[in-house]
Amino acid sequence: MFSEMIRQKSFGVSAAIFVVLLIAPSFLPRYYIYFLAVIFVTALLAMSLNLCVGHGMLFQFHHGVFYGVGAYTAGLLLAKTSLPWWIAFIAGPLAAAFAGLLIGIFCIRLNRLYFGMLQISLGSLIWAVAFRWYALTGGDDGIHGIPMPDFISSTTGSYYFVLIVLGICLVLMYLILKSPFGSTLQATRDNPERCAAVGINVRRHQLKTIVIATFFGGVAGVLFVVVEGSIFPDLLFWVLSLEIMIMCLLGGWFTFAGPILGAAIIVSLRTFIGTYTEYWTLILGVILILLIFFIPEGIMGYNYRQLFRSRTQYATESQTE
Amino acid sequence: MEGGQAITLAALSITLLVGLSRAMILFIVTSGLSFVLGVLRVPNVAHGSLYMIGAFAAHSIATLFGGGSTGFWLAMIFAPLVVALISLVAERLLFCHLYQREHLMLLLFTFALMLILGDLTKIVWGADYRSIMAPTMLQGSISIFGSPFPKYNLFLLVIGPLVAIGLWLFSTKTKMGKIARAAAVDMEMVGAIGINVSWVFAFAFVLGCLLAGLGGALVSPTISVTIGMDHNIIIEAFLIVTIGGLGNMWGAMVGSLIFGITQSFGVLLWPQFAIVFPYLAVVIVLTLKPTGMLKSVW
Amino acid sequence: MLRVEDLHKSFDDFKAVNGAHLSVEKGQLVAVIGPNGAGKTTLFNLITGQLQPNTGKILLKDEDISKLPPHVICRKGIARSFQIANVFHRLSVFRNVQVSVLSQQKLSDRLFQPAARLVVEETNRILESVGLLDKKTDVADSLAHGDKRILEIAIALGNEPDLLILDEPTAGMSPEETTTTMALIQRLSEDQGLTILFCEHDMEVVFGTAQSIMVMQQGSTIIQDEPETVRQNTEVQQAYLGGE
Numbered sequence: 001m002f003s004e005m006i007r008q009k010s011f012g013v014s015a016a017i018f019v020v021l022l023i024a025p026s027f028l029p030r031y032y033i034y035f036l037a038v039i040f041v042t043a044l045l046a047m048s049l050n051l052c053v054g055h056g057m058l059f060q061f062h063h064g065v066f067y068g069v070g071a072y073t074a075g076l077l078l079a080k081t082s083l084p085w086w087i088a089f090i091a092g093p094l095a096a097a098f099a100g101l102l103i104g105i106f107c108i109r110l111n112r113l114y115f116g117m118l119q120i121s122l123g124s125l126i127w128a129v130a131f132r133w134y135a136l137t138g139g140d141d142g143i144h145g146i147p148m149p150d151f152i153s154s155t156t157g158s159y160y161f162v163l164i165v166l167g168i169c170l171v172l173m174y175l176i177l178k179s180p181f182g183s184t185l186q187a188t189r190d191n192p193e194r195c196a197a198v199g200i201n202v203r204r205h206q207l208k209t210i211v212i213a214t215f216f217g218g219v220a221g222v223l224f225v226v227v228e229g230s231i232f233p234d235l236l237f238w239v240l241s242l243e244i245m246i247m248c249l250l251g252g253w254f255t256f257a258g259p260i261l262g263a264a265i266i267v268s269l270r271t272f273i274g275t276y277t278e279y280w281t282l283i284l285g286v287i288l289i290l291l292i293f294f295i296p297e298g299i300m301g302y303n304y305r306q307l308f309r310s311r312t313q314y315a316t317e318s319q320t321e
Numbered sequence: 322m323e324g325g326q327a328i329t330l331a332a333l334s335i336t337l338l339v340g341l342s343r344a345m346i347l348f349i350v351t352s353g354l355s356f357v358l359g360v361l362r363v364p365n366v367a368h369g370s371l372y373m374i375g376a377f378a379a380h381s382i383a384t385l386f387g388g389g390s391t392g393f394w395l396a397m398i399f400a401p402l403v404v405a406l407i408s409l410v411a412e413r414l415l416f417c418h419l420y421q422r423e424h425l426m427l428l429l430f431t432f433a434l435m436l437i438l439g440d441l442t443k444i445v446w447g448a449d450y451r452s453i454m455a456p457t458m459l460q461g462s463i464s465i466f467g468s469p470f471p472k473y474n475l476f477l478l479v480i481g482p483l484v485a486i487g488l489w490l491f492s493t494k495t496k497m498g499k500i501a502r503a504a505a506v507d508m509e510m511v512g513a514i515g516i517n518v519s520w521v522f523a524f525a526f527v528l529g530c531l532l533a534g535l536g537g538a539l540v541s542p543t544i545s546v547t548i549g550m551d552h553n554i555i556i557e558a559f560l561i562v563t564i565g566g567l568g569n570m571w572g573a574m575v576g577s578l579i580f581g582i583t584q585s586f587g588v589l590l591w592p593q594f595a596i597v598f599p600y601l602a603v604v605i606v607l608t609l610k611p612t613g614m615l616k617s618v619w
Numbered sequence: 620m621l622r623v624e625d626l627h628k629s630f631d632d633f634k635a636v637n638g639a640h641l642s643v644e645k646g647q648l649v650a651v652i653g654p655n656g657a658g659k660t661t662l663f664n665l666i667t668g669q670l671q672p673n674t675g676k677i678l679l680k681d682e683d684i685s686k687l688p689p690h691v692i693c694r695k696g697i698a699r700s701f702q703i704a705n706v707f708h709r710l711s712v713f714r715n716v717q718v719s720v721l722s723q724q725k726l727s728d729r730l731f732q733p734a735a736r737l738v739v740e741e742t743n744r745i746l747e748s749v750g751l752l753d754k755k756t757d758v759a760d761s762l763a764h765g766d767k768r769i770l771e772i773a774i775a776l777g778n779e780p781d782l783l784i785l786d787e788p789t790a791g792m793s794p795e796e797t798t799t800t801m802a803l804i805q806r807l808s809e810d811q812g813l814t815i816l817f818c819e820h821d822m823e824v825v826f827g828t829a830q831s832i833m834v835m836q837q838g839s840t841i842i843q844d845e846p847e848t849v850r851q852n853t854e855v856q857q858a859y860l861g862g863e
Contacts, residue, residue, distance in 0.1 A: 132596075
């Protein structure tokens, strides 16, 4: 399976980028190392969402909930118990996937629209609970200064940890998308009715996708805690979920790496524009409108169409590149 | 029970009535959302933003006219109109160009509109809390079983059904209403018999938003008007249309009643987490009837 | 193989199917004909599970399948194509067919194997049998209409069905395309011994190829018999052939 991956042209480019990122901390100032780490975490989150939205056409409108659940689970275990760090780190994604399963089971029986609307509402309930349960979650203030194991408590340490976990997750996601599971998922995106007619239990397939996507979302949540050392309700807030979706759209939601590009752009814009104005949400809305009207397939989606016209985007085994 | 509140007949009656009056506001807002959902088949995520703007606009208009009773009534009339105007501008300028595209694009547009209107509201009005005064005749309370019940809530209990009847008359007796209903069921047919579909959409959208603005205006004397109202209401409105049946106006009424009353009793029984009760009701309803209590229009 | 007995389906007050009967024997090539609105597509949707009947029975190899969901019915041996070209529009032609082959071999859920390596031979074989092998890397949406209809059939073949149901397979096709498609259908029936049920309203097409014809009108079955007998039947002539 790995030899498949390595043969792709894009792998060379990605590997080169990865190497550059590995040595980056030796010549970048500390703030930029932190900044890149934030991009990595957000990229992972956006990629996890895109499994649902771009590849599955599921209206996962409140994916941020699972990010938050992962972060809160790991953060609370680290801050309030004396359990070893690796248990907290594993508990986070598991809790997120479990939440994904619960909400998924409940919502998947309904059509896409209900699914999206309900997710927003149910997710907001979780936000409201986290917001009000001061004793447990620290309410609006959140919890700060969460203890981290030594090897990842420094900026550089957390950077490498996040980068490596991101890398592993990206490889896993790539393999998943190229597998029969991924192929079938994309078929359910294009035509769920046809899928049923060829014997696929569409709902079950979608539910499995949600669990996988929310698991990775939870991983992103844990990485957030590693980078920031704190947790607060904003992670569970709806606008963040919209922001991630915009990242996927911006980068190219039908492509593999589009969300990464989208995340990098949005995080950079947010940080940059944030120094001039507090009305980032407004800018975000305008970006979304521009996307809808001018580049609905995102930046990478647009490029592909230009390059390949009506040819396929995914080469098969027997076609040489 | 928390808060040391005794469960007397008075407390129960007041709770019920408060729940009902809250349900009326929810109904007015949600009927607008449901209407748009029925005709355009898109849940307008910015519906909450328009509700919020309705409340802020009501405050501004009332203040403009002295803040007393006159101010109030003028606000009730003009605030929804302001909201309708804003929605008309958004629709004609941008939204209508998307009607040929897939539904997801329309939905995403309403997300963008919500983000933009949210910040615009902050820019225009700032983040302070505001509220307006109810007109003198609606101030104070009357006594129900010995406990005070705000007169303004009584007013809401009257307005709600009036709006419902008005909407019902409109959709069954007027030409525009019947066209809108037909469009909800079969858009192509309506277009085929020569009616300009784009204008039907525009009309439905503006009417829906007007109702949101009306809801916001009516609610402004009872709560603190502030940023964030848009998120709260849209989350509730989504739940209500989901349990009521998509696009169904009576479903919006049923859903609003369930939501308002369970919320009110939640405040009575467990104030810190009162919010859980309506959600519980939603989960129960949806488990039993996944497509909502009443038929969805499509 | 397939037996439909006294099937009824109404939408509110509209009786879409009102007493339909059908019988398909193994290896047969059966056609359902009838004017537009006769209920042919509804009947097919009832058989393959997209709709549930109000009353009546649908028996596949003597098993009642009337209440089963589509993906279960597919597993029981029925595959179908749709009237409106219903393909996976963003995927390549190859992957379109591969999806159903993977589903048939219960490989749809495999997570860590490359899809590009699996079931390649079978997929290519099907593509070759319908004549789409040279277009296998094209994106499905870019195909001409006629080719999309053929891709429809190819996807259905991926399920190695016992019974292949084709809903108006030549709809919207030019005369040459129609001839090619009907030749394909006949080839599938004779060479591969597939049991095929299709519906049409082009009379020429049907009388030349089908072994048994069922005539529908306003939701009910008028008659089902061999082509010659059907052609002679006065009711059919009045209701359908005369009016055309």
